[in-house]
Amino acid sequence: MNARLIIALLITVIMIFVYQLLFVKKPQQEAPSTKEAVVAEQKEQVEPEEPSPRVATEQQQPKEGVMYQDIVVDTPLYTATFSTYGGRLTSWKLKHYMDKVPMHPLGTFVQNTIGTIFGRKKVDETPPQPIDLVNTANLQDAPLGIMFRKGEMGYDERIPFVPSSKAVTLNHDGEEKILTLRWTSPEGVQIDKQFTFYADSYQLDMEVIVSNPSNRGSIKETLELEWTSEVSTIKTQYRGFFGPIYYADGDYHTIKKPKKIKDEGEIVKAMDWFGVNQNYFVALIYPSIQGTNLMLSTDAQDIIHSTQLSPLELKSGDNEKISYTLFLGPKIASLLSQITPTAKQAAKYGFLHILAVAIVWFLNFTHTYTGNYGLDIIILAIVLKILFTPLTHKSQQSMKEMQKLQPEVKKLQQKYKEDKQALNREVMELYKRRKVNPFGGCLPMLLQLPVFYALYGAFLNAIELRHSPFILWIRDLADKDPAYITPLLMGATMYFQQKMTTVSADPSQAKMMTFMPLIFIFIFLNFPSGLVLYWLVTNVLTIVHQMYINRKT
Numbered sequence: 001m002n003a004r005l006i007i008a009l010l011i012t013v014i015m016i017f018v019y020q021l022l023f024v025k026k027p028q029q030e031a032p033s034t035k036e037a038v039v040a041e042q043k044e045q046v047e048p049e050e051p052s053p054r055v056a057t058e059q060q061q062p063k064e065g066v067m068y069q070d071i072v073v074d075t076p077l078y079t080a081t082f083s084t085y086g087g088r089l090t091s092w093k094l095k096h097y098m099d100k101v102p103m104h105p106l107g108t109f110v111q112n113t114i115g116t117i118f119g120r121k122k123v124d125e126t127p128p129q130p131i132d133l134v135n136t137a138n139l140q141d142a143p144l145g146i147m148f149r150k151g152e153m154g155y156d157e158r159i160p161f162v163p164s165s166k167a168v169t170l171n172h173d174g175e176e177k178i179l180t181l182r183w184t185s186p187e188g189v190q191i192d193k194q195f196t197f198y199a200d201s202y203q204l205d206m207e208v209i210v211s212n213p214s215n216r217g218s219i220k221e222t223l224e225l226e227w228t229s230e231v232s233t234i235k236t237q238y239r240g241f242f243g244p245i246y247y248a249d250g251d252y253h254t255i256k257k258p259k260k261i262k263d264e265g266e267i268v269k270a271m272d273w274f275g276v277n278q279n280y281f282v283a284l285i286y287p288s289i290q291g292t293n294l295m296l297s298t299d300a301q302d303i304i305h306s307t308q309l310s311p312l313e314l315k316s317g318d319n320e321k322i323s324y325t326l327f328l329g330p331k332i333a334s335l336l337s338q339i340t341p342t343a344k345q346a347a348k349y350g351f352l353h354i355l356a357v358a359i360v361w362f363l364n365f366t367h368t369y370t371g372n373y374g375l376d377i378i379i380l381a382i383v384l385k386i387l388f389t390p391l392t393h394k395s396q397q398s399m400k401e402m403q404k405l406q407p408e409v410k411k412l413q414q415k416y417k418e419d420k421q422a423l424n425r426e427v428m429e430l431y432k433r434r435k436v437n438p439f440g441g442c443l444p445m446l447l448q449l450p451v452f453y454a455l456y457g458a459f460l461n462a463i464e465l466r467h468s469p470f471i472l473w474i475r476d477l478a479d480k481d482p483a484y485i486t487p488l489l490m491g492a493t494m495y496f497q498q499k500m501t502t503v504s505a506d507p508s509q510a511k512m513m514t515f516m517p518l519i520f521i522f523i524f525l526n527f528p529s530g531l532v533l534y535w536l537v538t539n540v541l542t543i544v545h546q547m548y549i550n551r552k553t
Contacts, residue, residue, distance in 0.1 A: 062139050064156040071179060073168040075199050077329070079130075086157035087181040087193040088142035091134050092328050097466075098128035104473040107482025133283050133328050134228045141303050143229075143283070146193070146208060149222040149309075153210070154185045161193070170199035188213035202329030203339065207321055214317035218304050221314075223322060224295075227283055227306040229276045231298075241460075244296055244306050245282070245346055246274040252345035261298050261344070268294040273340060274306050275327075280463045282331050284345050286339050288323035330463040350457025352450055359454055360462050367464075373477055374470025377530050381537035388447060389545075448538065452531070459528040470533070477530030484525055486532040491521035493539035 062068060068085040081091040108123045114120050136142050148155050151393070161181035168179050176198045183191040189212060196205035212219055232241075244255040248271045255261065268274075271294040274286035285308065293309040310322050325339050333344040349356035359380065366376040408430060416423035459465050459478045469475045473483045481487060495517040524532050 026314050053396040066160060068160055071163050071167060073179065073197055075197060077202060082181065083139055083142065084163060084181065085139045086145045087161045088139065089134055089144045090142045091132055093130040093132045094329060095130055097131045097330065100128050101467050101475045102128065103482055104475055106473045110483045131281060133281060136228050136303065141228050143227045145226055146349055147224040149224060152219050153189055154187055155191065159183060164482060168197060170197060173200040175199040178348055187216065191501055202327055202335065204326040204328060206324040208327060209319060209321045210312065210314065211319035212314040212316060217316055221312040223310045223312045224307050225324065226305050227276055227285060229304045231302045231304060232432040241277050242279060243277060244276045244304055245274045247342050247345060255296065261296055266296045268296065273343060274308060276306065277346060280331055280461065280466050281329065282327065284327040284339065284343055284346060286325045286343065331400040331461065332463060349461045352454040352457060355450055356454065356458045360458050360464065365389045372470065373465060373468040373530065374474065374533060377487060377534050378537050381534050381541065384451060385538065385541045456531055456532060459530055465530065474529050476529050481529040481532060482525045486529055486536055487521050487524040488508060490532055490536040490539060491517040493536060493543060494520055497539055500543065
């Protein structure tokens with residue numbers, strides 16, 4: 001294998017490794033767009049005041065001695081829990097998605113042994129639990145809380161909401177039910193939070209209906225609806241993205257380091273929808289009023305507040321309804337686009353999204369026949385190897401010819417050992433005379449790099465690949481190999497391949513190349529096992545092809 005190719009490959013893999021650890025793409029810390037809000041409704045809207053970050057106060061704490069009731073909503077897809085404190089959502093558990101896969105005994109043994117040696121914690125062997133898209137612990141921090149910025153409504157969420165039902169159950173496809181939570185102030189102001197659930201969908205429709213009694217004057221307010229997430233509780237074996245997302249000015253935006261949001265908060269104007277990306281899952285809110293403001297902030301407890309601001313104007317005896325469509329589930333583009341066409345942006349597979357989509361499509365296609373994504377990855381590697389065979393064959397022949405020139409190269413090394421510039425010039429002249437391209441071995445591997453990177457993005461985002469088993473100890477292709485067998489095999493094949501093909505005119509380069517397999521093993525230890533499997537199979541196929549060429553020549 002050409003030394004320059006190995007170095008280029010190493011740099012590329014290191015870049016992916018750094019991306020995996022640090023997410024190179026910087027968070028957006030500047031206020032995004034400041035263009036005027038575009039109002040979707042026909043009636044005239046009141047421009048809200050420039051918001052400032054909300055600070056938790058004593059009035060937001062649950063009132064001592066008051067018993068707040070939980071209302072459980074059970075559907076075939078999820079179990080949701082709402083509290084009469086603020087009508088907030090305290091839990092949204094996805095029935096078909098667990099937080100982890102039980103580790104194979106071999107993987108447990110290896111991980112615990114390494115943990116003992118390096119003083120790490122042992123493998124958590126508690127039973128898997130359903131994924132909960134709500135991760136805040138305190139009632140006052142739970143999502144879907146509402147506030148009124150000016151305080152003219154007299155809203156106090158310590159006064160319990162009254163539910164229309166103690167529990168809601170949906171069993172059949174096409175079934176839908178409504179839960180209403182009603183809050184009434186001593187002055188007669190009434191606020192209804194009405195939720196519509198669907199048995200066969202992760203969609204949730206929400207309406208906030210505010211009624212101003214006839215004995216009160218006109219009110220101009222700003223209704224705030226927020227989604228909250230606690231950063232410090234996010235512990236996952238994956239290195240995907242967790243953080244606020246929003247769509248504004250025709251672009252999809254992410255805040256990849258929410259802890260670095262400015263202390264005074266950040267304002268997004270003309271926002272279409274917002275939410276929180278949670279690796280393979282998303283909580284997304286699409287307001288009926290388009291072009292409103294969004295405020296992003298964090299507090300001392302590492303809680304991310306994504307707060308949407310809706311202008312509200314009520315005359316005496318009037319009422320107004322503001323609607324929202326929510327999606328709380330796996331990032332599947334076809335489902336998200338049912339909320340709004342641009343919502344599918346939340347299901348992107350990274351930088352090489354288009355290529356990653358093609359790869360996932362191919363894996364899903366073959367999966368209908370194999371039922372095993374590990375086998376599908378092997379088939380993908382074989383198909384791509386066949387497609388690249390003409391280029392690979394030509395490059396391997398070129399490498400073989402370069403090996404035949406090694407005796408002459410060594411003579412030149414002896415002759416020009418004191419003048420490396422002259423040595424390089426004479427070696428290149430030798431290759432030119434013999435019509436050998438020293439870079440001929442690079443192209444096939446360089447063509448594989450976009451596939452490698454796109455596949456990496458797919459493993460971090462495609463819900464189909466999450467918790468997909470292969471064989472024996474590999475129970476999750478999107479997670480690392482817990483026994484580190486595939487990275488070791490990959491390193492061994494790389495070493496064998498290197499011995500078959502490496503040609504270097506520089507002895508120091510040749511010595512460096514000897515350590516390359518070890519470096520790659522170390523880097524690949526924590527990569528998704530499916531990605532390592534793909535590289536391993538590609539190496540094996542390349543070795544077989546090279547052996548065939550060697551026998552022919």
